[in-house]
Amino acid sequence: MKRIVGLFLSLGLGVSAQAAPDAALQALLADPAARQAAEAAGKKAVFFCANCHGENGVSKLPEVPNLAGQNPAYLLEQIRKFGNGQRRDEFMQGLIKVLKDDERLQMSVFYASQQPLPGKQEAAQVAAGKVMYEKLCWRCHGEQARGSEIIPRLASQHPEYLATAVIRYRDKTGERRDPQMSSAVAPLRDEDIKAIAAYLNTLP
Ligand code: HEC
Ligand code: HEC
Incomplete structure (x- = not known):
């Protein structure tokens, strides 16, 4: 486990504050x-x-x-x-x-153990969302947005739910608290968030 945490740190993922898996x-x-x-x-x-x-x-x-x-x-x-x-x-x-x-x-x-169900979204939004995802989210949530042991999977998630969650981290409204997430999503405008959420919904 120490070695895995060390690897995350050396990749600059900054997940050291995250609780170790149960x-x-x-x-x-x-x-x-x-x-x-x-x-x-x-x-x-x-x-x-x-x-x-x-x-x-x-x-x-x-x-x-x-x-x-x-x-x-x-x-x-x-x-x-x-x-x-x-x-x-x-x-x-x-x-x-x-x-x-x-x-x-x-x-x-x-x-x-259950099978996720990806959705269909408008192509232009999906393309715009992919670019932003790869720039800002990929390093933690992974190339296919499947997360890791301690980072959530985002692929196939409902876009409405994703957008609400991201806005809560960004605006620090209190429902969700995670400093890494708040700083990762700080630069996003509402329309960027919609595009990223659309892209994520299409991933299997
Ligand atoms: C530094 C690592 C890191 C980066 C970069 C990052 N995230 Fe996260 N993300 C996390 C962690 C850790 C959590 C779990 C936080 C918690 O427990 O609330 C999370 C949670 C989330 C959730 C909640 C998922 C759920 O099922 O409720 C969403 C949505 C999300 N991230 C979207 C994004 C998006 C979009 C980006 C890029 C703009 C991004 N994240 C960038 C680490 C990161
Ligand atoms: C009345 C509807 C309802 C029922 C019943 C319900 N949930 Fe939820 N659950 C929600 C909603 C709404 C959210 C999202 C809350 C938010 O926006 O943060 C949620 C969020 C969650 C999450 C967080 C998922 C994520 O991606 O971060 C987990 C885990 C969860 N529920 C597990 C359960 C379990 C286990 C049960 C049964 C014991 C259950 N829920 C019953 C409505 C429900």
């Missing part, structure tokens, strides 16, 4: 049989979440994020942030409080 999750991911059992338990545990996040983690509501294919460590970290108030959303904060630790793990690995 040890229980790491152990689960390293054990295929335990992972499979947790995914099966997670599939049952998310029956209520499905009302908003969709049956298989692809939501039909533009303001509700897709969770399918998202990185499990990121999902778990966001659940933790809702739980301790570092991330604000009245409904999610209330809901997360009732989840036990093993349920959080099971839900995270279940959603991570």
Whole structure:
């Protein structure tokens, strides 16, 4: 792990302040049989979440994020942030409080195992968004926008949700707090954000 963090630092990604992936999750991911059992338990545990996040983690509501294919460590970290108030959303904060630790793990690995669904967007916007993505976001979120262990996947995400999230980091409205994100998106105008979000939605 030290070596990986060192590599990030030497690439100038500045992710040192990010929490290390959860040890229980790491152990689960390293054990295929335990992972499979947790995914099966997670599939049952998310029956209520499905009302908003969709049956298989692809939501039909533009303001509700897709969770399918998202990185499990990121999902778990966001659940933790809702739980301790570092991330604000009245409904999610209330809901997360009732989840036990093993349920959080099971839900995270279940959603991570599901298939994302890319969308279709206007070609000119997609092209403009790609240029800006490659300049400003690529170094952390990756070439295909699939993120990493600790950085979220953005590919196939709903454009409305993406735009709202980016604007919240940029304008420091308080719902989402992450200094690296706030500085990365500071130069963007609203129309740039729309274009980047359109591009990201089309990626598989
Ligand atoms: C009533 C609708 C609703 C239900 C039910 C719901 N969610 Fe959410 N969830 C949301 C919304 C809306 C957001 C986005 C909040 C924001 O804008 O920050 C969200 C965000 C999330 C995120 C953050 C995703 C990201 O990309 O950062 C996770 C993880 C999550 N929900 C997990 C769950 C789980 C697990 C359950 C079931 C225990 C659940 N949600 C049930 C509406 C819902
Ligand atoms: C220095 C690394 C870094 C750069 C550069 C960066 N990001 Fe991020 N991004 C992160 C991290 C870390 C998070 C998770 C923050 C949190 O926990 O709220 C994140 C979260 C996000 C989210 C929330 C995802 C979700 O599912 O809710 C969006 C959207 C996002 N970034 C878009 C972008 C865009 C667009 C750019 C380029 C303009 C960008 N990021 C550049 C590190 C970065």
